[in-house]
Amino acid sequence: MTSGIHHITAITRKIQANVDFYVGFLGLRLVKRTAGFEDADQLHLFYGDAVGSPGSLLTFLAWEDGAPGRVGTGQPAEIALSIRPEAIGFWLTRALTFNMPLSGPAPEFGEPVLRLKDPDGIIVKLVGDAGPLPAPASMAGDIPAEEAVRRIRGATIFSDQPQATAEFIARHFGFRPVAEAGGIRRLVSEAADVLDIRDAGGFWTSAPGTGTIDHVALRAADRAAVERVGAALRAERAGATNMHDRTYFYSLYVREPGGALLEYATDGPGMLVDEMPETLGSTLFVPRHFRTDPHDVRARLPQFGLPGEERMTQRDLPFVHRVHRPEQADGTALVLLHGTGGNETSLLPFGARVAPNATLLSLRGRSTDEGYPRFFRRLTTTTFDQNEIVSEAAALAAFIEEANTAYGLDPDRTVFLGYSNGANMIGATMLLHSGVIRNAVLLRAMNVLENAPEPDLSGARVLMVTGQSDPYGPYAAALETKLSQAGASVDNRLLPAGHDIGPADADLARRFMEKVVR
Structure with missing residues (x-):
């Protein structure tokens, strides 16, 4: 059974600052830029490894100058990325060089963790992962391969029903409980990805907006697997499930008992379905179902420059x-x-x-x-x-x-x-x-x-x-x-x-x- 994290999707207020952090600082590759599948006037960027592999993808919806959200119960709240344990010192130095606030390193479930915040305030953890790691995701020339980010390590979900949340994810998506400490239940997939379910009873509820994580997408082998899980969710009356063809994967959405939005997405056809590896992330794609003039869509979307490209910095006026x-x-x-x-x-x-x-x-x-x-x-x-x-x-x-x-x-x-x-x-x-x-x-x-x-x-x-x-x-x-x-x-x-x-x-x-x- 394929299991693990396919991608994590969050919301950003300023796309240029977002690109500078995830590409310029973390060294991920921009592997796809599209208009939003639900709203053509919303830019959607995908970052990942050199070929946009499932398990490496962080995606962001651009709500340019949008209202900030509120982190709370019923919401994913932290992103964790894998690095080699020996790379902790490199990233500590790099964060200080970039004048980036951080805390740690501190141990979490026996692993060293550096905590950073992206420009929107989303917590990004760099986790010293002693397990087998894939080839580095980094594309930044100033990050040595041995120090680079390798994949998504996991995510944290705030739930006021942590046991029900953990059981729901374990029952349907191939994760299993392995540890519990400090009010956190840790679930692990067969790919060694983790979901930490934090007991957030008594916290305020979440509110959507910039600076929040919209959903975590879990990995499915193929469309048949998505449809099987969809049928099981309907059979247990787990709530509304929506299925969509997102061009790069087929998926369903469902809310776990604590209210956090989960997606179940296929590995294929993948990010290379409409681009060659060497051109990944260079072209804006507008979903065909909008049937609108792509030039109109491009004009409405915010512009940005990758590190090293000419850019126009938007001023605070x-x-x-x-x-x-x-x-x-x-x-x-x-x-x-x-x-x-x-x-x-x-x-x-x-x-x-x-x-x-x-x-x-x-x-x-x-x-x-x-x-x-x-x-x-x-x-x-x-x-x-x-x-x-x-x-x-x-x-x-x-x-x-x-x-x-x-x-x-x-x-x-x-x-x-x-x-x-x-x-x-x-x-x-x-x-x-x-x-x-x-x-x-x-x-x-x-x-x-x-x-x-x-x-x-x-x-x-x-x-x-x-x-x-x-x-x-x-x-x-x-x-x-x-x-x-x-x-x-x-x-x-x-x-x-x-x-x-x-x-x-x-x-x-x-x-x-x-x-x-x-």
Whole structure:
């Protein structure tokens, strides 16, 4: 019987820091990058050994700038990786060199253990494993083969029903109990992988989010084995089981009695089913079942660089934002502000169609309206929180100045494109902070300022695009008048459309951008 750990999946808030830790520090190889199988707008990275073997795989879902989760009962809580016992000193020195907080080495079940935390706070243990070890997983040139991480050693699960959790895993997944100490029941597979079930009775419950482990996947020989376990789980009414073809493996999901999510995944077809060993991890794969334009998906996913590759470091600025730099950047930039209910990824595919060679900088509004992100609050259908408009316009103006420096943007070759609430924010910022925005595309915009100043917008160029059947369309003329009276050159186009935007808007925006920044 094949048993052991297939992979462990966790959630990260900042993908670049995650890559730097798992590839740059630990020396694992990036073996696969995909869009999420449940959500195409979620980047999913797989790290492992040179060929992405089952038992070596750590995978991460990127919730870029997402809310932190809470570690608690009903959740995997620690990752353990195998190294040779003699390598403990190497990793202690390496962690200190990288200025990385650590504790240990300290013995756990007779093995020396160094405890580290990854950038999201997930505990990663390096375990001196005296058993037979496979070839090293490390691909980092500065890590000698004898010191390298070899495989996943195990995981820790927090359970308020530790006995029931342990018995459930032993009954269905080929693990057996071997020891108990300090409130931990240790289970071992025939591959010598371990699951430590910690008695977490009285702990708070877990909450999903960044910095947490989503699930542990256990190894199945083949699809027939998965289906047999699925039938056994249904027979004992173990709860909902979901089966999925994940391209690289076939698996089921089930929650053990303490609530932690477990996956049971086949060894095959494996990470090499769609890539050669030498190109593993170099191509983004979008699951076919989404039936969406891969270019749109790529535009929405966060970018990152592997160690040694050129990268753009995302700066800590007043607005949550996403930067997308194309392979053939031409020195222009397009800054995107979404409408109500959007976020920093919503307009990225639209922006990529408008300006495929421009650096895209897309913001998330800091206000909310009935739970939806906005750039300022709405009081009624056509009245708005004036104090918030003023304060958020000031914050946006400061953001723009900082972003110009941080990302090397040329104000004369930068266009600001906003839709609905985002367009209104751009218009208000132009009126309140003249000179900060020099080129703007305002889609379905209206004037939102009750007492607008009289700025000097000489030299500013604005394209407004209004929908003929847009219920807010009649309010666009007031904004056009204010901008024109301030000296801006305004072209207001009327399209046979409503409030939604589409290809005709993108075509007008593209021609405007080609005219003003080339």
